[in-house]
Amino acid sequence: MREISSDTIQEAVYRAITKISYHCDPCVTSALEVALKKESSELAKDALNSILLNHRVSPESNIPLCQDTGSTVVFAEIGTDMHVVGQTLPELINEAVRRAQKDCPLRASTVAEPLFERNNMNDNTPAIIHIEFVEGDKIKLLLAQKGGGAENMSFMKMLSPAAGTQGIIDFVCENVLAAGSRPCPPLILGIGIGSNFEGAPLLAKKALFEPLGRPHPDTRYREMECEITQRINSLGCGVQGFGGGCTVLATHILYAPCHIASLPVAVNIECHAHRHIEVII
Amino acid sequence: MKEIRLILPIYSEEISALNLNDKVLLSGTVYTARDEAHKRMIAILKKGETLPFDLAETAIFYCGPSPAAPGKICGAIGPTTSSRMDPYTPDMLKAGLKVMIGKGDRSVETQQEIKAAGALYLIAIGGISAVLSQSIVSCETFLWEHLGAEAVYKMELKDFPCYVGIV
Numbered sequence: 001m002r003e004i005s006s007d008t009i010q011e012a013v014y015r016a017i018t019k020i021s022y023h024c025d026p027c028v029t030s031a032l033e034v035a036l037k038k039e040s041s042e043l044a045k046d047a048l049n050s051i052l053l054n055h056r057v058s059p060e061s062n063i064p065l066c067q068d069t070g071s072t073v074v075f076a077e078i079g080t081d082m083h084v085v086g087q088t089l090p091e092l093i094n095e096a097v098r099r100a101q102k103d104c105p106l107r108a109s110t111v112a113e114p115l116f117e118r119n120n121m122n123d124n125t126p127a128i129i130h131i132e133f134v135e136g137d138k139i140k141l142l143l144a145q146k147g148g149g150a151e152n153m154s155f156m157k158m159l160s161p162a163a164g165t166q167g168i169i170d171f172v173c174e175n176v177l178a179a180g181s182r183p184c185p186p187l188i189l190g191i192g193i194g195s196n197f198e199g200a201p202l203l204a205k206k207a208l209f210e211p212l213g214r215p216h217p218d219t220r221y222r223e224m225e226c227e228i229t230q231r232i233n234s235l236g237c238g239v240q241g242f243g244g245g246c247t248v249l250a251t252h253i254l255y256a257p258c259h260i261a262s263l264p265v266a267v268n269i270e271c272h273a274h275r276h277i278e279v280i281i
Numbered sequence: 282m283k284e285i286r287l288i289l290p291i292y293s294e295e296i297s298a299l300n301l302n303d304k305v306l307l308s309g310t311v312y313t314a315r316d317e318a319h320k321r322m323i324a325i326l327k328k329g330e331t332l333p334f335d336l337a338e339t340a341i342f343y344c345g346p347s348p349a350a351p352g353k354i355c356g357a358i359g360p361t362t363s364s365r366m367d368p369y370t371p372d373m374l375k376a377g378l379k380v381m382i383g384k385g386d387r388s389v390e391t392q393q394e395i396k397a398a399g400a401l402y403l404i405a406i407g408g409i410s411a412v413l414s415q416s417i418v419s420c421e422t423f424l425w426e427h428l429g430a431e432a433v434y435k436m437e438l439k440d441f442p443c444y445v446g447i448v
Contacts, residue, residue, distance in 0.1 A: 042282060043444065046282050047406050050406050050412055053409070053412050054409040054411050057411040057412050057415070058410075058411035061411050061414070061415075062353075063350075063353070063357050063411040063414045064356070064357040065408065065410060065411065066407070066408045066409075067344065067346050067358055067359040067410045067430075069347055069357065104350070105347065105348040105349075105356065106348075107345065107347035109430065120428070120429050120431075122429065147408075149384075152362070180385065180386045181385040182364060182385040184384065184385075184407040240384070240406055241386060241404075271407065271408055272408055
């Protein structure tokens with residue numbers, strides 16, 4: 001049984017949060033550069049240039065990419081042949097979140113209770129953590145700093161199996177277009193199909209960790225990803241709602257088995273400040 | 282792109298000369314307010330009291346900045362989604378508000394209210410906080426410091442880039 005000190009993992013999580021708060025995923029930078037070359041709207045070009053400039057200025061000036069520095073989301077895959085010594089996984093992740101908030105500093109964006117007091121925790125804890133066990137002696141953490149604006153525009157529905165491919169595509173496109181400029185396009189769409197009422201949104205969130213623009217291994221899902229991206233981009237919301245052809249940078253689908261009566265579909269919307277990282281120890 | 286320099290306070294004739302999508306470089310004193318600050322400001326106005334700044338002379342910036350690192354003027358600065366402030370906007374306009382800065386669409390009713398009041402809604406680009414921070418000359422907490430990002434901050438802008446969203 002491999003033993004890993006919780007301090008080692010905590011430090012890795014702390015460094016990961018700190019890094020992605022200032023350094024945009026290079027795949028997003030490349031996708032935006034491609035979008036800029038294709039763009040016809042002068043306003044959208046101006047906005048894309050500002051976004052690309054921000055990718056350079058943020059690490060240089062040590063000012064976060066976005067003032068909404070996000071909530072920490074972690075998908076942890078824990079090898080059954082390893083053991084964390086010291087703090088538990090939630091404790092060490094939350095300690096890393098606290099430290100990153102204080103040291104960077106990041107914005108304190110978490111309230112302890114959602115409706116009545118809405119009092120701010122002032123340290124961004126607790127992180128939202130999903131744990132699964134896998135074979136092996138490593139720990140893999142998929143970590144995101146997720147902004148509130150795009151999260152607010154995310155949606156899910158229990159469709160009827162009769163809805164089929166076109167039903168899903170129509171549902172996704174209609175709702176992304178209805179969100180307009182509010183989730184800060186250009187967007188990345190994570191789509192979960194199947195599982196159940198709580199499972200589909202988890203798939204959607206996890207789909208956002210797919211390498212940007214990776215084609216789905218199943219041709220049928222790949223065609224759906226392309227059709228969703230193309231249809232939304234042809235309907236003119238554009239960068240920040242300024243028109244043009246770049247509302248969505250990429251669409252990623254993950255699917256899972258589901259009940260014979262169900263076709264759950266969830267869409268997790270991600271803004272262009274795509275703060276995601278994978279840590280393996 | 283053509284850029285129009287405006288300095289707060291902005292007068293009615295300057296607003297009426299603007300067109301949709303014009304790029305504006307805005308300078309002057311603004312106050313930030315998100316959901317909670319709006320709730321509190323409206324409560325003050327409903328009691329018949331006045332706010333500690335003149336809404337007609339300034340702009341309300343829908344923004345919750347991140348804290349400034351030591352030695353910096355400000356942290357990350359950028360707009361939040363304006364439509365969340367739509368329910369508060371009619372009362373703010375009645376109290377004299379002329380200029381709002383945020384991101385995203387407003388409701389149809391709010392668009393009509395803004396136009397009817399001869400006010401101006403400016404759109405700033407979301408997710409470019411490091412760039413926007415370069416246009417901040419000063420930033421201090423003005424009201425309700427304990428609210429953190431939801432407090433009202435007084436900010437001095439210099440050539441802050443934004444676009445005419447509703448006029």
